[in-house]
Amino acid sequence: MNLYAIKAIYVFEMARTFRTPLQSFASPVISTILYFVVFGSAIGNRMLPIGDVSYGAFIVPGLIMLTVMTQSVANASFGIYFPKFLGTIYEHLSAPISPFEMVAGYVGAAATKSVVVGFIILAVSFLFVSLRIEHVVLAFIFLIMTAFCFSLLGFILGLWAKNFEQLNFVPTLIITPLVFLGGSFYSIDMLPSAWQVVSMFNPAMYLISGFRWAFFGVSEVPIQVSFLAVFLFAGLFLGVIGYIFKTGYRLRN
Amino acid sequence: MSSIIEVRNITKKYADEKVALADLSVDISSGEIIALLGPNGAGKTTLISIICGLTTLTAGNVFVDGLDIEADYREARSLIGLVPQELVLEPFETVMGTVTLSRGLFGRSPNPELIKSILENLSLWDKRASPIRELSGGMKRRVLIAKALSHEPKILFLDEPTAGVDVDLRRDMWRLIKNLKASGVTVVLTTHYIEEAEEIADRIAVIDKGRILLVEDKSVLMERLGKKQLSIDLDKPLSGLPTTLMDLGITLENDGKKLIYNYNVDLSDSKISEILLAIRSEQVQINDVHTEQSSLEDIFIELVTEGQA
Secondary structure: OOHHHHHHHHHHHHHHHHHOHHHHHHHHHHHHHHHHHHHHHHHHHHOOOEOOEOHHHHHHHHHHHHHHHHHHHHHHHHHHHHHHHHOOHHHHHHOOOOHHHHHHHHHHHHHHHHHHHHHHHHHHHHHHOOOOOOOHHHHHHHHHHHHHHHHHHHHHHHHHOOOHHHHHHHHHHHHHHHHHHHHHOOOHHHOOHHHHHHHOOOHHHHHHHHHHHHHHOOOOOOHHHHHHHHHHHHHHHHHHHHHHHHHOOOOOO | OOEEEEEEEEEEEOOOOOEEEEEEEEEEEOOOEEEEEOOOOOOHHHHHHHHHOOOOOOEEEEEEOOEEOOOOHHHHHHOEEEEOOOOOOOOOOEHHHHHHHHHHHOOOOOOHHHHHHHHHHOOOHHHOOOEHHHOOHHHHHHHHHHHHHOOOOOEEEEEOOOOOOOHHHHHHHHHHHHHHHHOOOEEEEEOOOHHHHHHHOOEEEEEEOOEEEEEEEHHHHHHHHOEEEEEEEEOOOOOOOOHHHHHOOOEEEOOOOEEEEEEEOOOOOOOHHHHHHHHHHOOOOEEEEEEEEOOHHHHHHHHHHHHHO
């Protein structure tokens, strides 16, 4: 195991984050504050509580997951795409690094960044709403697993993308709609029955539901199903990455 | 000298069926500087890319210090440093940051003293905290070399190391390459500058159309394929060439004002003495005499032209 390589990639990627603190941390925090102002205060005051949870508190897990999922995809896809774009990827490909070590470095850094942003958003939330977390450890585990899972997806996207347009295509047109429609701002139970069925095919719904359960003890689907979904996605994404490295698809000629 | 790189019958065929390398074999000896010469598209960079792991093989084997580059890729790649042709560096990273990354990628523990020494040798120490984007082209080239040396490779690949650099820096690079050889590093370089190969290489490999046309010691190559030419300027033009001179292989050129005699560098079949005696006996008045030896460039062009014929 080339631990020095994993550490080198991780440190290099984290250094990139701290070179651009406004983009890395301030931007998602400001977006979240805007969500709280609009959905939590302006609209939330006129919304009925969901169960015994106020609407303002209800959207906190969804907001965190929204940011963690989109940031994980963005961080990991940019992390691996940028060396491809610049041509510096030659060094990774000629180094004694296994695919696993490369993924560990890039995905580890991407997931770390988005988890840190998730914690910042959680901290900001306490300024706006009264919040309780029933299962703190499980919430933390779920957050990390989701960040890891979507960072894997971002890594695939970064390997696949041939240009910046393709790099933005998936997050904008696929990930963001899935997360928004996965119950970030509402309970699936609030939808008409036909749309509830459609939502069952939205992978983001299982993750948001699981994270919300860790906060309030209530969820759209059982927590076991949510955990199973995370493992399934992680396994699927790891399999795709393994295939890419094995064949050299868009990496080696 | 033992081989540190053994390339055995490798073929590289791309998805569009274009054959970049065709059944190519070559051995590279430990501690030598070998220059790969060839026209654009000859397969030089493809060969380097395969050995370094950037390009996959279609057929054949490559061994680095006895290690298969595919089965034993970790050990094989850890022995190799690569300086690519393009100035590919992350613009916002610092010199120290990018060189430190390189050492880590190759599985080596941090060694600030070594990094300092490499940067000092390449006149980059003062720029260690500078972002790459602020460096000149020549400095970026040196950063690439520092990155390649950061993990103490036994073999260094330099793909067109002096492309686009000024004369002074080119001479600096040559000194650096010679110093690396003196420290035991095997250097493989591709170049378009024949002068570069002539100046620093121990051996020359000529590649064209994915095939090795020749691998030879530079001095042997110059001796074996090099031509010399004796030119004799005459005081008065000759209307025709005397038979005695014609029989010795001399031609008359420049409207009868110049005698030309071509011979090999090794001098074993030279007839210079006989020619001078014949000129004297024919009472031809000489104005000037000079000789020219074909350069590596002439030899290279001749080889490639023959290969294309």
